[in-house]
Amino acid sequence: MLKIVVQNSISKVVLLDVVQNVQTGVFVPLHLNRIKLPDDLIRPHEVPEGFESYYLKEAPPRPPSSLPPPGSITLETNLSTFLGSGRTGIVYSLENAILSDPAQFSPELVFKFARLHRCADLHREAWFYEEMECLQGVAIPRCYGLFEAEIPSGCELLLPENQTLVNNPDSKDAQVDQVVHPLITELRSTRNKLCILVEERLGGRLPIGSPFSPEVREDLNTLFAEIGPLGILNENDIRHANILQAPACPPGLPSLVSPFTFRTHGWRMIDFEMAAKTQDTPATLNHGHQEYLQLTLYNLERGYVCDLGGSD
Numbered sequence: 001m002l003k004i005v006v007q008n009s010i011s012k013v014v015l016l017d018v019v020q021n022v023q024t025g026v027f028v029p030l031h032l033n034r035i036k037l038p039d040d041l042i043r044p045h046e047v048p049e050g051f052e053s054y055y056l057k058e059a060p061p062r063p064p065s066s067l068p069p070p071g072s073i074t075l076e077t078n079l080s081t082f083l084g085s086g087r088t089g090i091v092y093s094l095e096n097a098i099l100s101d102p103a104q105f106s107p108e109l110v111f112k113f114a115r116l117h118r119c120a121d122l123h124r125e126a127w128f129y130e131e132m133e134c135l136q137g138v139a140i141p142r143c144y145g146l147f148e149a150e151i152p153s154g155c156e157l158l159l160p161e162n163q164t165l166v167n168n169p170d171s172k173d174a175q176v177d178q179v180v181h182p183l184i185t186e187l188r189s190t191r192n193k194l195c196i197l198v199e200e201r202l203g204g205r206l207p208i209g210s211p212f213s214p215e216v217r218e219d220l221n222t223l224f225a226e227i228g229p230l231g232i233l234n235e236n237d238i239r240h241a242n243i244l245q246a247p248a249c250p251p252g253l254p255s256l257v258s259p260f261t262f263r264t265h266g267w268r269m270i271d272f273e274m275a276a277k278t279q280d281t282p283a284t285l286n287h288g289h290q291e292y293l294q295l296t297l298y299n300l301e302r303g304y305v306c307d308l309g310g311s312d
């Protein structure tokens, strides 16, 4: 029987159809290797002096991983459809994806390519996916890792539907970290690396201009409470583009039960590159997240997309 690939099984991605030799016009397979992120890439925000009693004594520790030792599967694929883009990345579905181990299969996956000046942000986001492993498949998509390669000299990257990774390279970096890890500092000035985050493919966005049923409201209200027990703050990125439907199952994998609320959700949060790890209590975090969520839902019901978060 086929085994479902787990989130740390893929060690290499081979992209067949996006790197072209400029002189010959021949496509060159690009090999991207999985990155092992430093555990301390993100450090918890400091508590303001004199306000200690409002905060937890320390930031909630990362729950132990439930994954087996990392695997060594290669995923070879072409890109398919452009699914969306934002300040940090461009997202594609895959076509003809093949795993090197024929005994395993993956759900439908997407690649989020970091714009060439946004590798640091994609590293931050990947760290949050690892931090929230227990919520993957519950409240956030399953994440299959961060991969990187350098584009070989004499070659250029051709993304489908004329998307480009060079977009406003001088735009301001989000200053989220109080103590910036040296890797983030180095990546902030990097322009020659290709970084991709591999995620489970999710469904569509919330409808615009029609009322939400009490069930959907309840689902979303509790969805945004899931990240509080891990001390994760992400209110700047709560908006229409960052709430997607859970994958339809089948062919997608089933929604898992939350270890915190014991619920399953029909929706998922995405986009964590501007998140922070904090010593805030779950109640404080939930209060802030609810404010952004309720404003988003209020506007959507009235036919408006109110994007408070940052774009270039």
Ligand SMILES: Nc1ncnc2c1ncn2[C@@H]1O[C@H](COP(=O)(O)OP(=O)(O)OP(=O)(O)O)[C@@H](O)[C@H]1O
Pocket (backbone or CB within 6 Å): 083, 084, 085, 086, 087, 088, 089, 090, 091, 110, 112, 141, 199, 200, 201, 202, 203, 241, 242, 244, 270, 271, 273, 309, 310, 311
């Ligand atoms: N796992 C996924 N499955 C399906 N579509 C996705 C997935 N991840 C992202 N998308 C699509 O791509 C769009 C952009 O993704 P994302 O928000 O991660 O990019 P970003 O560059 O971080 O955006 P932002 O400007 O909000 O920071 C999403 O709004 C969504 O439409």
